[in-house]
Amino acid sequence: MLALESKVPFGIFNVGTGRETSVNEMISILNKKLGKNITPKYVENKIRNYVGRTCADTSKAEKLLGFRAKVSIEDGIGKLIEYGK
Numbered sequence: 319m320l321a322l323e324s325k326v327p328f329g330i331f332n333v334g335t336g337r338e339t340s341v342n343e344m345i346s347i348l349n350k351k352l353g354k355n356i357t358p359k360y361v362e363n364k365i366r367n368y369v370g371r372t373c374a375d376t377s378k379a380e381k382l383l384g385f386r387a388k389v390s391i392e393d394g395i396g397k398l399i400e401y402g403k
Contacts, residue, residue, distance in 0.1 A: 320379075321383055324382070326383065329378070331378055331379040332376050332379060333379055333385060333387070335390065336373065336374060336387065339391050344391070347392050350392075351392075351396050
C-alpha cells in the first residue's frame with residue numbers, strides 16, 4: 319500500500335523484517351502454529367553457486383516509502399494460517 323500510494327514513479331523494494339530466518343526456524347514456527355511435528359528431509363544441494371543465506375535489506379523501502387515491518391515472522395505466519403481457515 320505504501321508503494322501504491324507513494325509519489326515514487328518506479329522502484330524495486332525488498333520488504334521483510336530485516337532479520338535472517340532459517341528454514342529450520344520456519345519449520346519450528348509452522349509446527350508450533352499448526353500443532354504438527356514436521357521433520358525436514360535434508361538432501362544434497364546440487365545447485366552450483368547457491369546462495370545459502372540471505373537477509374532482505376529494507377533500507378530503500380524505509381527511506382523512500384516509510385516501510386518498516388510491524389509484524390514478526392511468527393505473528394505473520396499465525397495471521398496467514400488464521401486467514402486461510
